[in-house]
Amino acid sequence: MSAEAVRTAKLMGLVDLPMETASVPRARRQVGALLRAAGHMDADDAELLVGELVANAVKHADSRRSSGVLTVAVFRRRGAFRVEVADGGSTISAPRVPAELDADSEGGRGLWLVRELAASWGWYENVAGRVVWFEVTGR
Numbered sequence: 100m101s102a103e104a105v106r107t108a109k110l111m112g113l114v115d116l117p118m119e120t121a122s123v124p125r126a127r128r129q130v131g132a133l134l135r136a137a138g139h140m141d142a143d144d145a146e147l148l149v150g151e152l153v154a155n156a157v158k159h160a161d162s163r164r165s166s167g168v169l170t171v172a173v174f175r176r177r178g179a180f181r182v183e184v185a186d187g188g189s190t191i192s193a194p195r196v197p198a199e200l201d202a203d204s205e206g207g208r209g210l211w212l213v214r215e216l217a218a219s220w221g222w223y224e225n226v227a228g229r230v231v232w233f234e235v236t237g238r
Contacts, residue, residue, distance in 0.1 A: 107176060108174035108175060108176035108181060109174060109175050109176065110172065110173075110174055111133050111137060111173045111174060111175050111180075112129065112133045112172070112173045113170065113171070113172045113173075114126070114129050114170070114171050115168045115169070115170050116153070116168060116169055116170075116171065117168060118156070118157055118160065118167045118168060118169055118186070119157060120154070120157055122153055122157065122169065123150050123153045123154050123157070124150070126149050126150065126153040126171045126184075127146040127147075127149055127150045127153075128146075129171060129173075130142070130145050130146055130149045130171065130173055130182055131143075131145065131146040133173050134173070134180060134235075137175060137180070139180065139235075144216045144217075144235060145180065145182060145233075145235050147212065147216070148182070148212065148213050148216060148217060148233050148235075149171060149182050149184065151208075151209035151210070151212055151213060152182075152184040152209070152213065152231050152233070153169065153171065153184055154209060155184075155194070155209050155210070155231070156169045156184055156186040156231075157169070159189050159192050160186035160187045160188060160189055160228065160229070161187045161188060161189050161190055161228075167186070167187050169184060169185060169186040170183075170184070170185040170186075171183070171184055171185075172185070178236060179218065179234050179235070179236055180234065180235050180236075181232055181233070181234045182232060182233055182234075182235075183230050183231070183232040184230070184231050184232070185225075185227065185228060185229070185230045186228050186229055187227070187228040187229075188224060188227075188228035188229035189229065194210055194222045194229075194231055213233050216235075217233035217234055217235060218233075218234045218235055218236050219233070219234045220232060220233040220234070
């Protein structure tokens with residue numbers, strides 16, 4: 100969605116979660132339930148992707164050190180759904196898709212999956228930290 104589209108999108112749901120691993124399945128359930136209630140026929144990809152973004156926030160955000168929170172927001176506009184994960188950001192890392200995936204690595208595939216499965220994705224900084232987002236179409 101363009102910046103204008105985001106401003107006119109309808110907020111479907113918002114949840115604050117603790118900066119802990121247990122928030123990953125909670126975020127997945129929340130997003131899946133919202134999309135299914137809105138008639139999205141295949142919410143599985145969105146559940147997977149929000150799980151990856153929340154896991155990244157828990158692992159990389161500076162706010163994890165202060166028992167901070169992350170926020171998951173779901174928006175809808177003209178058949179597209181946008182999921183945003185906001186956290187305190189990081190002073191030492193930024194979201195990036197690795198140039199090559201290491202088949203033996205236990206990590207590093209999250210943003211690759213987001214890039215491959217989402218209609219679009221990106222990230223931006225704001226005064227509170229960082230927001231990483233993805234969009235899926237409303238099949």
